[in-house]
Amino acid sequence: MPVGLTIREKQQEASGRENDTLERNTKQAILVVSFGTSYNGTRDKTIGEIERTIAKSFSDFDVRRAFTSQIIIDKLRARDGLEIDNVEQALERACRDGIDSLIVQPTHMMAGYEYTDLADVLESYEKKFRVLALAEPLLSREDDFDKVIRAITDETASCDDGETAICYMGHGTEADSNKVYLKLQDMLRDRGYGNYYVGTVEAEPSLKDLMASVKEKGCYKKIVLKPLMVVAGDHANNDMAGDEADSWKSRFEAAGYEVRCILKGLGENSEIREIYAAHVKRAYDSLEK
Numbered sequence: 001m002p003v004g005l006t007i008r009e010k011q012q013e014a015s016g017r018e019n020d021t022l023e024r025n026t027k028q029a030i031l032v033v034s035f036g037t038s039y040n041g042t043r044d045k046t047i048g049e050i051e052r053t054i055a056k057s058f059s060d061f062d063v064r065r066a067f068t069s070q071i072i073i074d075k076l077r078a079r080d081g082l083e084i085d086n087v088e089q090a091l092e093r094a095c096r097d098g099i100d101s102l103i104v105q106p107t108h109m110m111a112g113y114e115y116t117d118l119a120d121v122l123e124s125y126e127k128k129f130r131v132l133a134l135a136e137p138l139l140s141r142e143d144d145f146d147k148v149i150r151a152i153t154d155e156t157a158s159c160d161d162g163e164t165a166i167c168y169m170g171h172g173t174e175a176d177s178n179k180v181y182l183k184l185q186d187m188l189r190d191r192g193y194g195n196y197y198v199g200t201v202e203a204e205p206s207l208k209d210l211m212a213s214v215k216e217k218g219c220y221k222k223i224v225l226k227p228l229m230v231v232a233g234d235h236a237n238n239d240m241a242g243d244e245a246d247s248w249k250s251r252f253e254a255a256g257y258e259v260r261c262i263l264k265g266l267g268e269n270s271e272i273r274e275i276y277a278a279h280v281k282r283a284y285d286s287l288e289k
Contacts, residue, residue: 028101029062030054030280031090033118035108036067037233038075046231046267050107053273054280062099066090068114087118091125101131101287105280107230107267108137109170110177135283138230138266138275139180145187151271153193156224156262165220165257166196167210168228169240169248172203181205181228195220198228201239207248211255222258225249231265 032054034047047065055063066085067073076082085093094102104122108115115137122134139145156166170181182205185198194217199210214220225248227236240248241261252259266272 027062027097027099028060029064029094029099029103030058031064031066031094031102031104033066033068033087033090033104033106033108034230035114036069036072036076036084037231038072038079039231039233039237040080042232042263042265042267046265047107050230050267050273050276053270054105054277057277058280058284061103064090064094068118087121091121091128095125095128100129102129103133103135103280103283103287105135105276105283106137107276109229110137110139110173110180112173112175112177115177116175131287133283133287135279137279138272139184140279144275145180145184147271147275148184149188149191149193151266151269151275152226152228153188153196154271155269156196156226159224159260160193160195162195163220164195164222164224165214165217166224166226167214167248168196168198168226169235170198170200170228171235172200174203178203201235207251211251215255220257222260223252224260224262225252226262227265229265230267232263233265236263236265 032047032051037043037047051063051065055061064085066087066089068087070086073084073086076084104118106115106118119134122132126132136144139148152168153160159166172178172181178200181198181200181203185205188196188198197210197213199205199207201207205213214223225240227240229236238244238247241263242249244250245254249259249261
């Protein structure tokens, strides 16, 4: 299903009145869908802040939450007594509550397998809503890349001193959408950010690729590591900043670099949050045509 597709919209009523897609007198909501995290410290500062940014921009909408990871949902319920809907539960709840128009905004980085799975679930609910729209993930259009580059370079500008390599850890995927990491790297270079590097923990560019690029430059004494993920969760705390010998931090330290880890997810960046809000608006505007 194409990114940002409107899944279903009822035809004009028999009276011939134009179908006003998001009428003022209908119950409308925005469902923010995230993978989720069991790290309580980062959840509210990232996912919560994204939701609040969207709610501020769409005060007429009820903003709701769903996680895609059932493992995380179950862990939060057992450990903290916290109840969070999965996608199907959130959609069923919206139906029971009489929600008429629903925009679904994922916090995914790209249109990978999780995004496709989400689209498949929504298609099975298309007859239960008058309007059901799936908005775009973070990196979807050319201007999204430009905005993300501005956001991540603005927040780390003080680290860009010529002797520090600023390395971002993405998740990575086997899906074709993994190419967004290579595109982001190329655009960083093209825009003059030669000290910025993008790698992934589960795909390519790998840590090996990243370290080779840093070493090839030959001018670095220090490394800054930061997650290119919405939350600073398990991958950031363990695979990136952990003390185990195979973590990114340990590998760079073993290579002789001074390493600093910044455990802040992208959701803590206000410029990133505004991109998600803009994607909701784009989906909303498409429904009004």
